[in-house]
Amino acid sequence: xxxxxxxxxxxxxxxxxxxxxxxxxxxxxxxxxxxxxxxxxxxxxxxxxxxxxxxxxxxxxxxxxxxxxxxxxxxxxxxxxxxxxxxxxxxxxxxxxxxxxxxxxxxxxxxxxxxxxxxxxxxxxxxxxxxxxxxxxxxxxxxxxxxxxxxxxxxxxxxxxxxxxxxxxxxxxxxxxxxxxxxxxxxxxxxxxxxxxxxxxxxxxxxxxxxxxxxxxxxxxxxxxxxxxxxxxxxxxxxxxxxxxxxxxxxxxxxxxxxxxxxxxxxxxxxxxxxxxxxxxxxxxxxxxxxxxxxxxxxxxxxxxxxxxxxxxxxxxxxxxxxxxxxxxxxxxxxxxxxxxxxxxxxxxxxxxxxxxxxxxxxxxxxxxxxxxxxxxxxxxxxxxxxxxxxxxxxxxxxxxxxxxxxxxxxxxxxxxxxxxxxxxxxxxxxxxxxxxxxxxxxxxxxxxxxxxxxxxxxxxxxxxxxxxxxxxxxxxxxxxxxxxxxxxxxxxxxxxxxxxxxxxxxxxxxxxxxxxxxxxxxxxxxxxxxxxxxxxxxxxxxxxxxxxxxxxxxxxxxxxxxxxxxxxxxxxxxxxxxxxxxxxxxxxxxxxxxxxxxxxxxxxxxxxxxxxxxxxxxxxxxxxxxxxxxxxxxxxxxxx
Numbered sequence: 001x002x003x004x005x006x007x008x009x010x011x012x013x014x015x016x017x018x019x020x021x022x023x024x025x026x027x028x029x030x031x032x033x034x035x036x037x038x039x040x041x042x043x044x045x046x047x048x049x050x051x052x053x054x055x056x057x058x059x060x061x062x063x064x065x066x067x068x069x070x071x072x073x074x075x076x077x078x079x080x081x082x083x084x085x086x087x088x089x090x091x092x093x094x095x096x097x098x099x100x101x102x103x104x105x106x107x108x109x110x111x112x113x114x115x116x117x118x119x120x121x122x123x124x125x126x127x128x129x130x131x132x133x134x135x136x137x138x139x140x141x142x143x144x145x146x147x148x149x150x151x152x153x154x155x156x157x158x159x160x161x162x163x164x165x166x167x168x169x170x171x172x173x174x175x176x177x178x179x180x181x182x183x184x185x186x187x188x189x190x191x192x193x194x195x196x197x198x199x200x201x202x203x204x205x206x207x208x209x210x211x212x213x214x215x216x217x218x219x220x221x222x223x224x225x226x227x228x229x230x231x232x233x234x235x236x237x238x239x240x241x242x243x244x245x246x247x248x249x250x251x252x253x254x255x256x257x258x259x260x261x262x263x264x265x266x267x268x269x270x271x272x273x274x275x276x277x278x279x280x281x282x283x284x285x286x287x288x289x290x291x292x293x294x295x296x297x298x299x300x301x302x303x304x305x306x307x308x309x310x311x312x313x314x315x316x317x318x319x320x321x322x323x324x325x326x327x328x329x330x331x332x333x334x335x336x337x338x339x340x341x342x343x344x345x346x347x348x349x350x351x352x353x354x355x356x357x358x359x360x361x362x363x364x365x366x367x368x369x370x371x372x373x374x375x376x377x378x379x380x381x382x383x384x385x386x387x388x389x390x391x392x393x394x395x396x397x398x399x400x401x402x403x404x405x406x407x408x409x410x411x412x413x414x415x416x417x418x419x420x421x422x423x424x425x426x427x428x429x430x431x432x433x434x435x436x437x438x439x440x441x442x443x444x445x446x447x448x449x450x451x452x453x454x455x456x457x458x459x460x461x462x463x464x465x466x467x468x469x470x471x472x473x474x475x476x477x478x479x480x481x482x483x484x485x486x487x488x489x490x491x492x493x494x495x496x497x498x499x500x501x502x503x504x505x506x507x508x509x510x511x512x513x514x515x516x517x518x519x520x521x522x523x524x525x526x527x528x529x530x531x532x533x534x535x536x537x538x539x540x541x542x543x544x545x546x547x548x549x550x551x552x553x554x555x556x557x558x559x560x561x562x563x564x565x566x567x568x569x570x571x572x573x574x575x576x577x578x579x580x581x582x583x584x585x586x587x588x589x590x591x592x593x594x595x596x597x598x599x600x601x602x603x604x605x606x607x608x609x610x611x612x613x614x615x616x617x618x619x620x621x622x623x624x625x626x627x628x629x630x631x632x633x634x635x636x637x638x639x640x641x
Contacts, residue, residue: 024468025357025437028364029070034118037242038283038373040072041363042122042224044290045328046088047079047101048343056097056106060113067117069331069356070363074114075191075224077291077340078124079107083131085159086341088124089193090131094177100343108185120188122222123181127174128197129160136173137161143170145199154197165200171208178212182221189222195241196226196233209240224285230276238281243323246284249273253288253317254300258307258556261407263390266316267380270392274321274378283374284322288314289330291340302334303522307556308455308497310334311358311430312405315457318362319394319403322374331356335522353525354434354495361428361437361459369461370399381417389414389452400462406452409558413451420462421446428459432470434495434525434534439468454555476527476535478572480587486512486546487539489572489584490523492561496554498523500538502567504548512540512547519557 022030043066051058056079066074078088081096088098097104111121130136136143137151144151145164152162164170181187190212195205213221222242227233229244236244252269260266277284287293288310293300302310318324329336333352338344366372376396383389388408394401400420406412426440431453441464442448450458478489488500501520502512513520523536540547546569552561561575571580 023437023471024439024466025070025361025364026068028368029068029360031367032118035072035367038375039367041070041324041326041366042073042075042285043069043071043326043328044075044077046077046291046338046340046343048098049338049340049346050328052345054100054343054345056102056110060110063110063113063117063119067119069326069360070367071119071326072367073120073122073189075122076124078126080126083159084133085131087131087159088340089126090129090157090159091126092131092134094126094130094174095180104184111185111187115186120222121185122189122191122224123187124193125178125190126193127163127200128194129154129157129162132159132161134161140169140173142167143173154199162199165204171204175208175211178208179215182212182215182219188220189224189242191224191226192241193226195229195236202235202239205236205239205241213240229282230280230284241282243283243285246273246277246286246322250287250293250317253313254293254305256309256313257305258303258309260309261409262387263383263405263407264387266390266405266407267382270316270320270378270380270390274380277321278375285325286317286320286322287325287327288317289327289334290325291327291338294327294334294338295340299337301337302330303497303556309407311354312407312455312457314355314358315362315403315428315459316390316405318359318366319372319401319459320392321378324362324366326359331359333522350524351526353436354430357433357437358428358430361433365401365427365459365461369401370396371401371461379418383414383416386412386414388412391416393419398462402458402460402462404450404452404458404460406454406456409454409555411451411453411456413449415447415449417447419444419446419448422462423464424460424462425465426458426460427465428457430456430458435473435528435532436471437468438470439465441465441467473528473530473532475530478526478535478537478584480570480584481539483587485539486569487537488550488567488570490536490538490552490561490575491529491533491572491581492536492575493533495525495534497556498536498552498554498561499557500540500550500552502540502547502550504567519553520551523552 045059047056047059048054051062078091079097079101080091081093081098082088083090083092097107114121143163145162146152154160154162178190209223215221223240224243225236225241226245227236228247229236229241231248249269256265288306289300289302293305306313327334329338329346332346332348332350333355336347336350338346370376371394373396376394378392378394380392383391388406389412390405390407392403402416402419402424404416421444424442424444426442429438432438442460452458480487490498499519499522500513501518521538521540523538526535526537528534547567549564550567551563553559554561562578565578568580568583570584572582572584574581
C-alpha cells in the first residue's frame with residue numbers, strides 16, 4: 001500500500017470515531033477565509049519555548065494546531081541574535097536570527113506556512129536599545145545615547161545600551177531593519193517594545209509607521225505598541241499604532257486576583273475601559289497573562305495570580321473589548337513559569353480541558369459573531385440583589401451577545417434586566433466545557449433567569465443556531481509515565497480544579513509538592529472514563545520515597561475532598577472512597593497500551609475499517625492528527641514517514 005493511500009485510510013478511520021470528529025468550534029476556526037480586522041486573536045509565541053527542538057521548523061509543524069485553537073496572528077517574541085545576557089530583548093544584531101532557532105530561510109518558511117493557513121506573523125521589535133555587545137557598539141558607537149561620554153543603561157538594565165534617536169543615521173538604520181524583515185521574510189506587522197521610552201520621540205513613530213506601512217504597495221503592515229497609550233503614553237495616540245496594550249486594565253484584573261468575589265469592582269473597571277477606549281483611532285489588546293506577567297513580575301502562573309478566577313477573567317478579557325491575546329502555553333492551563341532567558345520548554349503533556357475548550361470557543365465567538373468585533377457596543381449591567389455576578393451585552397446591528405460571570409464561591413441565580421426577548425443560543429457553558437464544546441437553544445424573556453455554579457460563566461448569542469451536543473467521552477486508560485514516579489490518580493463526577501498536598505516522608509516531615517504553599521500541586525485532567533467520570537493525575541516531584549499522607553482539595557483549597565488519607569503510591573482513588581480502587585502498575589509503551597491492544601507482529605496491510613479501534617501513539621493517547629512517527633492500531637505497529 002502506498003504511503004499516501006495508507007495516510008488517507010488512516011485519516012478516514014480516525015474521522016469515523018466520534019472522539020476525533022471536528023466540532024462546530026473547529027469548523028469556525030478552521031475556515032479557509034482570513035478573519036477581518038476587529039475579529040482577530042493574537043498569540044504570543046516564543047520559538048525557543050514552543051517545541052522541544054525550539055526552532056522555526058519545529059514550530060511550523062504546529063501551526064495547524066494554532067489554527068484550530070483560533071489564532072489569527074502569531075506574534076513571535078524576539079528572534080534576533082542575542083547578546084551576552086541571552087535576553088531576547090537584548091539583540092546583538094537586528095538583521096540576524098538566533099542561530100538556535102534557525103536561519104532567515106527557516107523563518108520565511110514559517111511565514112509561508114502561516115500565510116497558507118490565513119494567519120499573519122508579527123515580529124517583536126525592540127527599538128529602544130541593543131545588547132551591550134551588539135555589533136553596532138563597535139561599528140557605530142555614535143548610534144548610542146551618552147552621558148558624560150559614557151553609554152547609558154536604560155532603566156538600569158545592565159545588559160543593554162540606550163539608542164540615540166537624535167542621530168538621523170540611527171533612525172535610518174532602524175527603519176532599514178524594519179523594512180529588511182518585510183523583504184526577507186514577508187512578515188505582516190510589528191509588536192513594538194517599550195514605545196513609551198522618553199528617548200524615542202513621538203515624531204519618530206509619526207514618520208516611521210507610515211513609512212513602513214507604505215513600503216510595499218498592497219502589503220498591509222500592522223503595529224502594536226507596548227504601552228497603555230490610552231492612559232499613560234498619550235503623546236502616541238495619533239502616531240499610527242493599530243493596537244495598544246490595555247496594560248492598566250490587566251493590572252486591575254491582577255489586583256482583583258485570586259480572592260475577588262464582588263462584581264462592583266469589575267463593573268467599574270469595565271466601564272472605564274470601554275469609555276476611555278471607544279473614541280481612540282486604534283484598537284486595544286486585552287490579556288490576562290503574557291511573558292511579563294508570567295515571568296518578569298516575580299513568576300505568576302494563572303493559578304497563583306487569579307486562582308479559580310482565572311477562567312471567568314479569561315472570558316471577561318476575551319469578550320469585553322478589543323483583541324484578545326493568548327500567551328503560549330496558556331491553553332494548557334497557564335500553570336508553568338516560563339523563563340524566556342533560558343527558553344523553558346512548554347510542557348504540552350499537561351492538560352486543562354476546561355481552559356483549552358474555553359479558549360477555542362472564545363476564539364470561535366470572536367470570529368463568527370459581529371457583536372464581538374473589537375469596538376462593538378458594550379453595556380455593563382447592574383444586577384439588583386446580587387453583588388457577585390457581572391453581566392454585560394455586546395451589540396452590533398442585529399447581532400447581540402450576553403456574557404454572565406459568577407465570581408462567587410457559591411452557586412448564584414440571577415435575573416438579568418433589559419434583554420431582548422426571544423431565541424438565544426448558549427455557546428459557552430462553564431459547567432460542561434471541560435467535557436467538550438456544545439451549543440444549546442434558550443428562550444429568553446425580557447428579564448431572563450440564569451443559574452451559574454461557583455466561578456461559572458455563560459456566553460449567549462442572540463438567534464437560532466444548530467444544536468450541538470457534547471462529544472462522546474474519550475476514554476482515558478490510567479498508566480504511569482515511569483515506574484519510579486510517585487503519583488496518585490483521582491476519579492470524580494465533576495471536572496473542576498483539584499490539587500494535592502502530600503507530606504510525612506519516612507525520613508522527615510517535608511512536603512512533596514513543588515508548590516510549597518497551600519493547596520499544593522494542581523492535578524492534571526487526563527481524560528474520562530467510559531461513563532463520563534473525570535480522571536485526574538498528579539505526579540509528585542520528590543520521588544525517592546512515597547509520602548505517608550495526602551489531602552485532595554478543590555476551589556483553591558476551600559473544599560477538601562480527602563483530608564489526611566493514607567497515601568498509596570500509584571493509587572487510583574474514587575471520590576467518596578478512602579481507599580484506592582486499584583493500584584496502577586502499567587507504564588506507557590507498546591507492551592502496556594489500551595487493554596484491547598494485544599501483542600502481534602506488524603502487518604504490511606493495516607486492517608482499517610470504520611469499525612477499527614482508535615489509533616494510539618506510543619504514550620497510549622488517542623491520536624487526532626498524523627505526523628511522522630510510530631502508531632498503534634488493532635495491536636499492530638505502523639510507521640508513518
